[in-house]
Amino acid sequence: SHGPNEPRxxxxxxxxxxxxxxxxxxxxxxxxMIAKKHNLPIFTLGVPKSKIYIVTSPQLISAIDRRSKxxxxxxxxxxxxxxxxxxxxxxxxxxxxxLLEEKGPVGLRPETLKAMHDSLVPGPNLDxxxxxxxxxxxxxxxxxxxxxxxxxxxxRLFEWTRRFVTRASTDAVYGPExxxxxxxxxxxxxxxxxxxxxxxxxxxxxxxxxxxxSRARKLFFDAMHRYYSEDGPSTASALIRSRHxxxxxxxxxxxxxxxFNLSVSYGLLVNxxxxxxxxxxxxxxxxxxxxxxxRDIGAFVRREEEATASINLPEVIAGCxxxxxxxxxxxxxxxxxxxxxVVLRDTLIDDRYMLKEGATLLTPSAELHRNAxxxxxxxxxxxxxxxxxxxxxxxxxxxxxxxxxxVCPGRxxxxxxxxxxxxxxxxxxxxxxxxGRSWVVPKTKSHIxxxxxxxxxxxxxxxxxREEAKGVKWTFTWEAEExxxxx
Ligand code: HEM
Numbered sequence: 362s363h364g365p366n367e368p369r370x371x372x373x374x375x376x377x378x379x380x381x382x383x384x385x386x387x388x389x390x391x392x393x394m395i396a397k398k399h400n401l402p403i404f405t406l407g408v409p410k411s412k413i414y415i416v417t418s419p420q421l422i423s424a425i426d427r428r429s430k431x432x433x434x435x436x437x438x439x440x441x442x443x444x445x446x447x448x449x450x451x452x453x454x455x456x457x458x459x460l461l462e463e464k465g466p467v468g469l470r471p472e473t474l475k476a477m478h479d480s481l482v483p484g485p486n487l488d489x490x491x492x493x494x495x496x497x498x499x500x501x502x503x504x505x506x507x508x509x510x511x512x513x514x515x516x517r518l519f520e521w522t523r524r525f526v527t528r529a530s531t532d533a534v535y536g537p538e539x540x541x542x543x544x545x546x547x548x549x550x551x552x553x554x555x556x557x558x559x560x561x562x563x564x565x566x567x568x569x570x571x572x573x574x575s576r577a578r579k580l581f582f583d584a585m586h587r588y589y590s591e592d593g594p595s596t597a598s599a600l601i602r603s604r605h606x607x608x609x610x611x612x613x614x615x616x617x618x619x620x621f622n623l624s625v626s627y628g629l630l631v632n633x634x635x636x637x638x639x640x641x642x643x644x645x646x647x648x649x650x651x652x653x654x655x656r657d658i659g660a661f662v663r664r665e666e667e668a669t670a671s672i673n674l675p676e677v678i679a680g681c682x683x684x685x686x687x688x689x690x691x692x693x694x695x696x697x698x699x700x701x702x703v704v705l706r707d708t709l710i711d712d713r714y715m716l717k718e719g720a721t722l723l724t725p726s727a728e729l730h731r732n733a734x735x736x737x738x739x740x741x742x743x744x745x746x747x748x749x750x751x752x753x754x755x756x757x758x759x760x761x762x763x764x765x766x767x768v769c770p771g772r773x774x775x776x777x778x779x780x781x782x783x784x785x786x787x788x789x790x791x792x793x794x795x796x797g798r799s800w801v802v803p804k805t806k807s808h809i810x811x812x813x814x815x816x817x818x819x820x821x822x823x824x825x826x827r828e829e830a831k832g833v834k835w836t837f838t839w840e841a842e843e844x845x846x847x848x
């Protein structure tokens with residue numbers, strides 16, 4: 362049934378399955394096709410046994426964000442846990458408690474989320490993990506390591522980025538001393554789980570449907586078991602320690618805590634890796650952007666002695682506006698998340714639209730990021746400087762990290778890491794396509810669980826040290842200035 366005040370139902374010619382085949386065939390671009398045809402700020406798509414509201418207007422998103430308790434992201438978190446993390450019944454019950462937050466922000470889910478936000482917000486905790494991350498990245502990006510990775514002369518850009526971002530991010534979060542990802546088998550297992558995500562997520566006889574995925578998940582859980590048994594969390598970041606404390610308070614078993622780390626690693630890695638690789642691609646494939654950024658970053662280089670150079674990362678991140686704009690623009694252009702919510706109780710939004718309990722609500726980022734009413738006539742083009750001169754857009758129109766109560770807690774860390782990679786690369790290295798002289802714009806694909814598009818085929822490049830960088834000893838530091846932050 363469909364109420365008169367519900368968002369308009371878009372009819373489908375396919376009985377029973379409704380819009381499901383279109384959604385499977387076209388992925389998130391299906392919503393854009395329908396939005397364009399009907400030009401509606403919100404509409405309903407029927408699917409078997411349920412309905413989905415699609416929102417394409419930033420104003421309505423703000424109204425929805427204000428109702429985050431009844432139009433909630435939390436059921437997705439519970440579903441993710443049930444399908445992917447092999448939790449105990451007790452853990453699932455705990456996670457599903459107080460979903461509507463009628464007792465206030467208490468319970469496993471809201472308290473864990475708060476612990477994540479608190480430990481990743483700009484401040485001493487974020488500085489501490491950024492420092493460890495920086496150390497990890499600089500080891501991989503020193504000339505000897507880059508030379509080693511170039512073995513045959515070619516580097517697969519996304520795969521290479523994945524290697525050092527995984528290492529540096531997990532060292533930062535799990536602590537460099539006992540980080541389970543040091544074991545190459547754990548690294549491979551994690552990325553196999555990602556590859557087999559859809560099959561594992563079906564949660565039906567995974568051992569038969571995806572033996573590889575199933576084995577990888579077991580290997581990952583076993584590694585986390587060793588980490589917890591060796592008191593790994595005591596050597597970890599505030600993020601892991603505070604999650605650990607909340608889990609203990611809610612009586613989670615050690616096994617559940619170990620398993621829940623798959624979701625931590627997932628959030629930590631799967632979007633940062635492709636974003637960092639895209640940033641490198643966009644800068645190195647555009648000579649004038651490359652020159653501008655080298656000039657702007659150059660202003661932050663200290664040369665105290667002959668043949669030495671140093672950069673303090675927080676200064677560049679705070680002061681280089683083009684770098685900031687570039688990272689935002691890469692995320693805007695390649696973002697493809699649906700930011701799902703579940704309507705937990707009938708809710709009226711904008712005094713007009715009645716959203717019914719049990720329905721799903723999606724705010725597809727790609728659609729909003731291409732909206733010319735918001736971004737102007739160049740909405741579909743890549744423009745690294747867009748955010749330098751951009752007229753004010755509503756915050757809810759920029760969807761790369763979601764918004765409202767479920768906004769990504771890792772956004773500051775991710776931005777620090779992506780910026781750090783660029784700042785360490787640009788002064789020292791040239792990157793050129795391995796085949797031919799010109800860069801080819803790659804075809805892209807989306808992945809059901811990640812928020813960033815990836816190329817259908819990896820981009821092969823050559824990385825060479827710049828003449829002017831040879832023989833110079835580079836140092837990269839993370840010294841945050843407390844006073845600056847308080848301004
Ligand atoms: C470029 C990198 C990243 C992108 C594009 C990204 C994007 C997103 C998006 C779109 C959401 C969903 C928000 C919503 O639906 O409203 C999200 C949620 C989340 N992200 Fe990120 N993320 C990134 C990096 C990170 C990092 C580094 C971490 C961990 C340190 C992280 C942890 C999380 C967590 C835990 C959630 C779930 C929040 C909740 O439960 O409400 N993300 N992220």
